[in-house]
Amino acid sequence: MELAVLAHVGIFDSGLGGLTVARALRARAPALPILYLGDTACFPYGGQSPAELEARVLVVGQSLVDRGCTALVVACNTATSAALERLRAELPVPVIGMEPPLKPAAEQTKSRRVIVLATAGTAAGERFARLEADHAVGVTVHTVPMPGLADLIEAGRARDPQVLAMLEQAIREPIALGADAVALGCTHYGFVAAPLRTLLPEHVAIIDAADAVARRTLAVLEGVAQHVTAGAVRPVDYDVTGDRRAFAAAVDCLRDVGETLPALANIRRRLATVGS
Known part of the structure; x- marks a missing residue:
């Protein structure tokens, strides 16, 4: 046996x-x-x-x-x-x-507009380009590279005012345009979901792949x-x-x-x- x-x-x-x-x-x-x-x-x-x-x-x-x-x-x-x-x-x-949770974000959005917060390497990668082509047809994807964010989290500064400022700047324009989902495209970013939540309208979803x-x-x-x-x-x-x-x-x-x-x-x- x-x-x-x-x-x-x-x-x-x-x-x-x-x-x-x-x-x-x-x-x-x-x-x-x-x-x-x-x-x-x-x-x-x-x-x-x-x-x-x-x-x-x-x-x-x-x-x-x-x-x-x-x-x-x-x-x-x-x-x-x-x-x-x-x-x-x-x-x-x-x-x-x-991979960034773009697929569930694209499936859930009602406004057909989503945000992806990602590292520069992920945002520029061929794998992400294929993901967008395969799963975000008809959806406007605001891909926002976040240089330095993972470094702050890695340093234990996930609640630093600088983190809040970076997040606010990243989402301001897409949210104003009607985005209703934010996909976290880096595993570090799951540790800033709480401060991010305070910056978003209640109807906007945060989607983490973990x-x-x-x-x-x-x-x-x-x-x-x-x-x-x-x-x-x-x-x-x-x-x-x-x-x-x-x-x-x-x-x-x-x-x-x-x-x-x-x-x-x-x-x-x-x-x-x-x-x-």
Whole structure:
């Protein structure tokens, strides 16, 4: 009799943004083993060339497989755009990617006008262009690059007045024109949904891809017959490739301003093939 494979999900991002996905996945699967890697030594991923980023993401993905992960979530839109197909071709485990939630925004809008907040790399990528062509026909899409926003969030400044000013400037014109949905095109941006909400009319929806990716991950695990462990809530194991103290301090800052995050357990040793 063939033994069931116990699922062990690896999630990675260039920093702490992918914790929004870990949070959503932990909410749906309390006892699922999760290993989160913040590749903070290479933050932000958008600062690298496509070739450099593809190579880096392959190293990170392989390192998680080497540590026993049976499925991977690329919790970064920029990394997904640069390397998802290559990861799927070269790694022996299922790989789930991220994309800005433009499709649900386009499906939900009544005004036929939506906003996508994204990093410059995601906004300029071919994957996003295909997404818009495939799923936003007849919808006016205001794609707004947000340089520096992820950096502020990564630094633990998600409630900084500068963040509020950046968000207000980004949405002002599209909202005045009638946009009624805002799609968050970077996993970091899930940590500024609360201040963004204060700037929007009540009827304007904020759409975050984190929960959809969590649901997709569980569906993929079921499809490949990987067993999701049941039981008590367990912490999310994590490591970073850069400064652990800075990462932990930023996480504490998010908790201090009311962000709910899963319990985290630092595995206290670098992934051997990653980092400087």
